Amino acid sequence: MSDGYGEVRESGVPPTIVELCDVYKIYGRGATEVRALDGVSLTIRAGEFVAIMGPSGSGKSTCMNIIGCLDSPSAGQYIFSGVDVGTLGRDERALVRRHFMGFVFQSYNLLPRTSALSNVELPLVYEGVRPALRHRRAVSALAAVGLADRQAATSAELSGGQQQRVAIARALVTEPPVLLADEPTGNLDTVMAREVMTQLTDVRRERGVTIVMVTHEPDIARYADRVLLFTDGKLVRDGTPAEVLA
Amino acid sequence: MRVLDVLSLSTQAIARNKLRSFLTTLGIIIGVASVVAMVHLGQSATRSVTERIASIGSNLLFVMPGTSLRGPGAVRTSAENFDLSDVDAIRREVDGVEVAPALATTARVVVGNANDTIPVLGTSNEYLSVRNHPLDYGRAFESGELSSGASVCIIGKTLVDEMFLGQEPLGATIRVGRTACRVIGVLSEKGESMGQDRDKTILMPIKAVQRRLVGKLDVSVIYVSALVDGTTKRVQSQIESLLRQRRRVDSGGVDDFYVRDTQEIAEALESTTNTLTVLLGAIAAVSLLVGGIGIMNIMLVSVTERTREIGIRLAIGARARDVLNQFLVESIVLSTLGGIIGLLLGVGGTWLLTWKLDMPFVLSPLIMVVGFSFSVAIGVVFGFFPARKAARLNPIDALRHE
Ligand SMILES: Nc1ncnc2c1ncn2[C@@H]1O[C@H](COP(=O)(O)OP(=O)(O)OP(=O)(O)O)[C@@H](O)[C@H]1O
Numbered sequence: 001m002s003d004g005y006g007e008v009r010e011s012g013v014p015p016t017i018v019e020l021c022d023v024y025k026i027y028g029r030g031a032t033e034v035r036a037l038d039g040v041s042l043t044i045r046a047g048e049f050v051a052i053m054g055p056s057g058s059g060k061s062t063c064m065n066i067i068g069c070l071d072s073p074s075a076g077q078y079i080f081s082g083v084d085v086g087t088l089g090r091d092e093r094a095l096v097r098r099h100f101m102g103f104v105f106q107s108y109n110l111l112p113r114t115s116a117l118s119n120v121e122l123p124l125v126y127e128g129v130r131p132a133l134r135h136r137r138a139v140s141a142l143a144a145v146g147l148a149d150r151q152a153a154t155s156a157e158l159s160g161g162q163q164q165r166v167a168i169a170r171a172l173v174t175e176p177p178v179l180l181a182d183e184p185t186g187n188l189d190t191v192m193a194r195e196v197m198t199q200l201t202d203v204r205r206e207r208g209v210t211i212v213m214v215t216h217e218p219d220i221a222r223y224a225d226r227v228l229l230f231t232d233g234k235l236v237r238d239g240t241p242a243e244v245l246a
Numbered sequence: 247m248r249v250l251d252v253l254s255l256s257t258q259a260i261a262r263n264k265l266r267s268f269l270t271t272l273g274i275i276i277g278v279a280s281v282v283a284m285v286h287l288g289q290s291a292t293r294s295v296t297e298r299i300a301s302i303g304s305n306l307l308f309v310m311p312g313t314s315l316r317g318p319g320a321v322r323t324s325a326e327n328f329d330l331s332d333v334d335a336i337r338r339e340v341d342g343v344e345v346a347p348a349l350a351t352t353a354r355v356v357v358g359n360a361n362d363t364i365p366v367l368g369t370s371n372e373y374l375s376v377r378n379h380p381l382d383y384g385r386a387f388e389s390g391e392l393s394s395g396a397s398v399c400i401i402g403k404t405l406v407d408e409m410f411l412g413q414e415p416l417g418a419t420i421r422v423g424r425t426a427c428r429v430i431g432v433l434s435e436k437g438e439s440m441g442q443d444r445d446k447t448i449l450m451p452i453k454a455v456q457r458r459l460v461g462k463l464d465v466s467v468i469y470v471s472a473l474v475d476g477t478t479k480r481v482q483s484q485i486e487s488l489l490r491q492r493r494r495v496d497s498g499g500v501d502d503f504y505v506r507d508t509q510e511i512a513e514a515l516e517s518t519t520n521t522l523t524v525l526l527g528a529i530a531a532v533s534l535l536v537g538g539i540g541i542m543n544i545m546l547v548s549v550t551e552r553t554r555e556i557g558i559r560l561a562i563g564a565r566a567r568d569v570l571n572q573f574l575v576e577s578i579v580l581s582t583l584g585g586i587i588g589l590l591l592g593v594g595g596t597w598l599l600t601w602k603l604d605m606p607f608v609l610s611p612l613i614m615v616v617g618f619s620f621s622v623a624i625g626v627v628f629g630f631f632p633a634r635k636a637a638r639l640n641p642i643d644a645l646r647h648e
């Protein structure tokens with residue numbers, strides 16, 4: 001399950017890609033203050049498959065959004081690939097997302113009334129890729145998730161598992177080094193969840209993508225090679241699935 | 247992001263909501279159509295007025311007794327009338343002019359069984375050229391007929407049609423008042439002018455009208471036409487000083503006659519219709535503005551509705567400016583489409599109306615360009631605020647939006 005990672009390890013320790021140093025995310029003030037993240041420090045190395053677990057409201061999504069540059073910490077430092085994200089402007093963070101991050105959400109977040117193919121092409125549109133080339137890349141990204149024959153289908157015409165696979169194709173079409181998935185199987189039954197997880201482990205094996213995935217389910221977390229356990233905005237345990245889930 | 251892609255994103259969003267897009271642009275359509283139609287109609291009206299004035303005669307001066315304030319249709323107080331010696335004096339003393347005296351009255355006219363009250367004008371042959379109203383057929387007055395005041399007449403087309411009922415009028419004898427009068431000519435058709443049928447008229451030698459119809463030796467108007475273009479001002483001042491002398495107006499005294507230039511009347515009327523055009527155009531422009539507010543309103547709703555979509559776009563790498571461009575271009579495309587449709591409707595409507603009202607159809611490229619650019623500008627101005635609102639959304643808040 002960790003072939004890609006293992007190969008890299010043989011030639012030395014892979015570089016750190018994500019580094020959070022004492023990160024806080026605080027909502028509200030005074031009595032209503034909520035510490036969604038309460039002093040979190042962690043590092044993730046390139047090629048790792050990390051699962052984030054924890055009870056509801058423990059700050060899993062908040063942490064992932066900060067890693068994905070969708071959100072900024074209230075305090076603390078986030079270093080991505082050696083760059084202090086805190087010093088970046090709005091547009092620069094957008095460019096980090098564009099070139100380095102792929103997102104998969106629990107609720108799929110495909111554009112409504114838009115074909116699967118157009119959804120997958122969209123990140124390439126923002127990259128400014130020429131239509132012919134981006135069409136070709138979107139077609140092969142869809143084929144890679146096993147949906148070559150559903151290019152024209154809109155989200156209303158796809159099952160949950162198929163929608164999530166379109167979302168994975170969209171997240172990966174720009175070939176980002178990092179894939180962020182917030183409860184990607186949360187809305188899926190076991191069969192479809194297994195399909196999606198197979199998809200994720202496949203791309204990881206083929207491309208060595210770093211995956212950070214939030215999940216509630218221990219079965220899903222076992223696909224990862226490392227589990228971070230959050231409680232009340234704090235990182236309380238960090239280890240292999242076997243250690244943490246024991 | 248490529249420009250064409252921005253355009254296609256925006257047009258896709260517009261096409262996805264066809265009815266709403268149409269209703270959104272309706273304000274712009276109506277605005278542009280009314281601006282274009284109003285201004286075009288105004289210009290057609292101006293053209294129609296100037297054309298009619300030109301048809302009265304060019305380089306034409308009216309000399310009338312009385313004191314007048316400046317401006318067309320101004321107040322006139324009574325004064326001693328002219329007589330034929332004044333006409334002769336102008337012929338003699340002023341160079342490069344054609345002069346036609348006129349004495350207007352109306353008379354009961356009987357043709358066979360038909361009878362009607364018709365305006366009768368006593369004048370001379372110069373009238374035909376000075377007032378730009380030539381003969382259609384027949385002949386003008388002979389000098390003997392003019393000097394003796396013979397009972398002969400030249401009739402307008404309306405009499406031929408309505409009283410002769412298509413019978414040959416030349417040589418026929420008609421009753422004008424109490425006088426039996428021989429028809430020697432027929433005037434060419436002039437049509438209607440300022441609500442008057444210019445073909446419903448009878449011309450007779452002025453002496454005949456003076457003696458047989460009016461019973462006075464007056465001349466009510468003297469028409470003077472300057473033969474050379476651009477000399478009307480000179481002619482006017484010569485006539486004025488001549489008449490002042492003849493009518494013993496002291497230097498510094500108030501003239502008891504006045505000379506009016508048709509050009510002046512035309513300009514005054516033109517400036518009136520122009521003012522009206524500007525006024526109507528301005529009112530129409532307000533509706534264009536209201537159309538712009540309509541676009542802004544719908545775009546704001548659309549931004550709120552599509553907040554989640556914006557969040558998705560931001561998550562997969564759209565920058566604030568990409569989102570801004572998308573929404574801005576969307577409103578510009580909407581308003582531009584509205585502008586094009588409005589332009590077509592406005593021009594088509596003007597064409598239809600001028601055709602119905604029998605006015606000249608004037609096409610003004612300037613106002614078309616202005617109307618169209620205005621609609622595009624409205625898309626930019628009123629689309630900017632909603633687009634900026636969209637671009638300023640925080641990706642996380644937008645994604646959470648339900
Ligand atoms: N915009 C916000 N304003 C106020 N509080 C917020 C906001 N976003 C998150 N929170 C709070 O921060 C805490 C952590 O939220 P977060 O979404 O990270 O939890 P989570 O671990 O992902 O939970 P779940 O498993 O239910 O998705 C929660 O208590 C939540 O109420």
Ligand SMILES: [Mg+2]
Nearest residue numbers: 060061062182
């Ligand atoms: Mg969550």
